[in-house]
Amino acid sequence: TSELPLHAMAYQMVRTARHLRRHGLRSPSTQAGIALSVASWMVLRQLHRDAARTAEAFEEAFATLGSPASVPAEAAEVPTVNQVVNPFANGRGRYLRASDLAYATDAGPRHRLDVWAPDGLGAEAARPVLLQVHGGGWCIGNKEQQGGPLMTEMCDRGWVCVAINYRLSPRATWPDHIVDVKRSIAWIRENIAEYGGDPGFIAVTGGSAGGHLAALAALTGSDTSLQPGFEHADTTVQAAVPLYGVYDFTNRDGTGRDDMEDFLAKFVFKATKDDDPNLWDSASPMAHLGSEAPPMLIVHGTNDGLVPVEQARSFATALARVSEQPTVFVELPGTQHAFDVFGSVRTRYAVQEVGRFLDHVHRSRQQ
Template sequence: MSGMYFFLGLVSFACTCTALVQARRLYWAAPLYFFAAWLSGELAMIHLLWQVALTAALAFFGVLDDRLAQAGLGLFALSWMGLVYLHIQAMDTQRILRRALRRGLGIDYRCTLSSERQRVLEDGVRASSWMKPFSMYRDGVRVHSHISYADGGKRNLLDIYHPQEPREGGFPVLLQVHGGGWMIGEKEQQAKPLMYHLAQRGWLCVAINYRLSPLAAFPAHIIDVKKSIAWIRENISQYGGNPDFIAITGGSAGGHLSSLAALTPNHADFQPGFEDADTAVQAAVPFYGVYDLLDRYEIRPEMSMEKMLSDRVMQCTREQNPELWESSSPLAHVHEDSPPMFVIHGTHDTLVWVEEARTFVSALQKVAKEPVVYGELPGAQHAFEVFHSVRTDHTVNAVTDFLEWTHARWLAGRA
């Protein structure tokens, strides 16, 4: 028993270290490192609780009298200090994102909202939420599943989340695009904390599947995203949504696709056969996205995605089709008329480095007329907001602030 306790202490200490250390050039080990850091960092307090409970139980039975178990206790103690630090770091997310919103939208941005909409905003997070990280359901939310938006079978289905009670003027719409390296992923797997939160507060959220590589080559992915926007414009009023206000979000590959869709409204090459459809969106919130497939600034030269993209996603090299590679990069489409955008990225992202987000935001802020908000989260890993955590729930609150602000400003412009 003492040997098992020592082993668990060693594993716990190692996993906590992965969440604390910003590691980069990991090559084949990057997915393993990410997985350990992701679960350790976002579930820090839960890990701390079970480890302390285990230690107390073994102490009661006298197991800690053994020297090997005492060495394990030392490793656990080091892990606990790291886990407490990670929890405190996650609690700081509210301050960081609120400061980013004030810098991008103005100190008193909440004052532009009606008193009714100000009441739906939240500042704190509930332990009852982050202590049950995989409990997604929320009262008052209806879900319509597996609705077809195009002719791609299962890969062209969407789900709709919306309140049970109607909203005057219709629900503003948020379109969620899942990630997964353009090759895996399902609409049911990501952004549920955000979608349920918004649906409880008078928003309609649409989560889509889209065609995946290697069965489909780019630009099939963005074409499907555009098809879903066109479908929303045409059909969402049947579910109580307002087709005139659509925001878009997504993480990783979904961050790439959502930002690309936001920056290429009515782009004919991405709308074959439905060129006349209006695919403009009114706001975008990309999470930890890939913004430059060409990596023109050599941000990740030793961890390049080029071979994977060439072989499976683009299914051509950049030399064979430079125009396609260029047009597939959101960075290439930065322009002054881009919609309001809230870009979110973690400093410790192992899979998509934070410098990519910084470069993209810098380019946007130089030319965009509309606000560009950038939230850089210390210690956050890739995919941090997939399930409930302290960091996730604070981020969901901040995204709600941003979307409510953009919707209120859009309504004011219409008036």
């Protein structure tokens, strides 16, 4: 409801009109129901207004960078009527250039990726690349289900996008998941020029578990222990945009959720935190903060019911203290987990602002 308030309001209005047409407004129960419906519509209207102010939250966060690191102003485009009416549409049909390409020499069924790109790009185009890592609690999800609105926005801006699958638990055991993300980065470095991409500029993004993997990949570019069999490959990235990610499995600052530990121990790590504390710590982006971190835009909703916003806030604060590159933290008011799975009004504004940040980082590297 928080992402589709206008749709919920329209549905309720139609149902209310039908009820009034059949039963009139005479009974006390109908009158009470109408009053509740009107109150509900007021709440939904406010939710829509909050979503429409998403760009303001990004603007406030970008302003904290200060000159010369500040992100140049860019007028946000108001979502079209068609985008509001059909939030599930994205540019996959328009931009998909290759699907289910194997990105590992010993590829299994999950080692597959899709390439999205603007039409007509040649090998000399050298467009910046965005790697999209899906979420799903490290156990479910696929490349077709997530990231569509952002990849559409970035292709509109001339970028090349890559969406990957990776091995999933419980069949996969950590660190299989991050190893696969790094394998895909190595593949991009060697092959993306064929699709018009620049192997020298790769940004990584993802939501939830994908946000965790994106942040960890960005902070461990020089860690060859996560590159078994391809230690020679360059898996560094030049920017990262983790969305509502998990940043610490050890709960070192009390911002995590202890009730997730049994699930993680049984299905993902296959070891408890007490049995293998180093494994849990090394899987945490919070354990890999350093001055060499790339520019990072961290986005989280204040109403996230799955991953507390306090953890993202703590991670962003700690990273900003040590990184030599810009670290931006955006708290989206009234926003839940996985808000960007489809193109809601909030998502439309958010992906424009993410695109604005990534374009700025790319331009800055070229200067």
